[in-house]
Amino acid sequence: MGDTSLRISVIGLGKLGSPMIAVFASKGYHVIGLDVNKEFVDALERGEAPVSEPQLQELIIQYKANIEVTICYEKAISETDMTMIIVPTPSDPNTGFFSNDYVLSAIKAIGEVIKSCNKYHQVVVTSTVMPGSMDGIIRDTLESSSGRKVGCQDNEIGLAYNPEFIALGQVIRDMLNPDFILIGESDKHIGDALEALYLKTAAKRPLPFHRMNFVNVEITEISINTYVTTKITYANMLSELCENLPGADADIVSAAVGSDSRVGNKYLKGALAYGGPCFPRDNRAFAALAKSVFANALLAEATDQLNNYQIERLLRICGQIAEFSFGDVPQIKLKVGILGLSYKPDTPVVECSVACALANKLICNFDVFAYDSLAMPSASQMCDKRVQMRRILVAGGAGFIGSHLACRLLEDGHDVICDD
Template sequence: MHVSVVGLGFVGLTTAACLAYKGIKVTGIDIDEEKIKMISNNLLPFYEPGLAEKVTQSLKRKDLMLSTDFETLSSSKVTIITVGTPNKNDGTVDLSYLQQAAESVGKVIRKKLDFHVVALKSTVPPGTALGIVAPALERTSGKRVSEGFGICSNPEFLREGNAIQDTLYPDKVVLGIIDKKTKQIMLTLYRQFYYRYKVNLVEVNLQTAELIKYANNAFLATKISFINTIANICQQISGTDVEKVAHAIGLDKRIGPLFLKAGLGYGGSCFPKDVAAIIGIAEQHGYSPDLLKNTEKINQLQPYKAVELLKIMIPDLRDTKVAVLGLAFKPDTTDMREAVSVKIIHALKALGVTVRVYDPMAINEAKKILTNSVLYCKTMKECLSEADACIIVTEWPEFRKLTPHMLRKYMKNTILVDGRRVTSPNTFVGKIAGYVAIGHGN
């Protein structure tokens, strides 16, 4: 089996590297020449734990080849398209990159004699495969879908920071298929890839597979907004703690413990985009998804809880210095897309605060967004130095090492807002000038 992957972003490069790691020949294709040069020189355009090693190994063994030329996919049996599908300003999904990729793939398929499968991993609205991708392929290849080529919806469910594990050992593999030949080829690929690992295979039609991705992320986002709502209730009731509530309800098999971690809201490239997209999709079909609208609204407001809690302890924040620990939207990534830190910093700046920031990995990405509006620090201790208050925004492991002694040693005024519950209230309450944690009713 030889596979080509079109689009070497987070999903595409991870998919290509993992396929090649398992001994499947992979050609990775991207129109960005600089990106291809970087990856070829073992310089990844983003950070993902364990990915660099797999890319390096696969390139060295020549199981992974990289190119900007779509003609190189001609030797493959399956082409996986993973190009971006960002939201437009009006909330609808921009499918222009996908259509361009499909047209380029179709031109190569035109010259092939054998049946070729095009699998879509890009997140797309239901109806995209049949309504946009298949016509583009038919138009440029001169062939008919299910006759000269096959089309499949094969959505991904990768978590940044855990993408390798999620690719190699997924909870499920969803295949949206409309013909037997495509099904057989995709099953052959995944039997080879998941050799000795029993995977839950979900076989549906194309539209259902496309909707599953949105439904999956929308549910997880709703679960996060739910527990943040409970956290905000706990904040108002003395003696309650959202972590204990989450632990208890998570023991219920109908609920489960995952994604019940209260905090400052979700960010990243998937949840905000996909929740907005499924709301738009529903409204286009005449239905108002009020539950998802409230999920989105709760998440948009949640970051400001950090500033609200800080103002309880320091009502007038003018001319104060605040240390912000963590900038990336989650640990183990440099991704700043929809990071809640940006909202918090803008709110602090509007109140006349001098903001000092530190993140173990995302400083360079943050500079592209925050420019010179904040003071960038190289260490946690430097960030804390002479600060009037500190807000923990991202749950990096090193922030768990904070102690009251450390705050007293470095800070001007020992006030801490733990927006991610990486510290223990029992350790800090009464030991520093002011302490508050999300979802902990003092």
């Protein structure tokens, strides 16, 4: 189906689901979004983005006519042909595995509506799930709740696993410009339908499709993030090595290393540890999965350990700077400013934020001031109460640019501290 007559429902209107309905709507599809959180549904009903993401509000306003929202599964499923499920799959901190509870609750509700409707329906899981889930508990729950078999006949149901590779802060850009599309399919019919949908929504040509069985997609999904975390950690390891060698410059070395086409420059720059809702947990899930099937997960485990070590490393550097600069005046409690509290720019998300973790450790020995234009409210829940928010620290505030910047920030109503 290459035209826009495919009627799509999206279950879960959070950080990915809301951008997804906006993207489909912007390409001419009529979309029904459903969430159990009525506040999100009400916000969208008013034409307001329920989450913060660049371009989202603009798209919702512009394509509101193509978007319907509801809390009713009956409406969302009976009035559409294909349903995307994009609900949370939180990690179990003890096992490292993702929980399928929210996905199964959505699948059960969808299955019950399908049971009462006499039509073929396609169910696409976009949430990240553990390998083995799609062909196991998810297929079983869909079949038992709907009373139908997964397959491609008229009285059956199509089932696909189609994870998105997006980064918060650029979700819409990434959805419109995917590097490739990964589809795990119960049958050719649903794979073809997804392929046609992406050919309509994605700008990239040629657009590589990787269509395969469920377990291969499940493994690919967590393997990509595990590879990226390994690369980031390699860059940080290289960065510390250079830091400790007189004359060495990590940026120069890593830029040269990345020029080798076998390596590549993406994610190869010494910086903070990785954080956020995906990288740490996908890496741990990979290690947990490998262990569960008696495969050696040493590399993924070492990456996790070395990533946690980066916070200690930064703390040590702060301590060394303090000692070097003010070691002879021990009565002074030094101030440290942290610019940016979310785990990455352009998002208010502070889940596994390295900046928050760092602030909470620094506060034992320093006065800590932190600023983030988007993440301050969520960060204040994560950070020690002594971490002072809502101020901007201008390092070099007495200089020409620093002083003008400070004045401008004051004019804009910010609380500014200058340090020079």
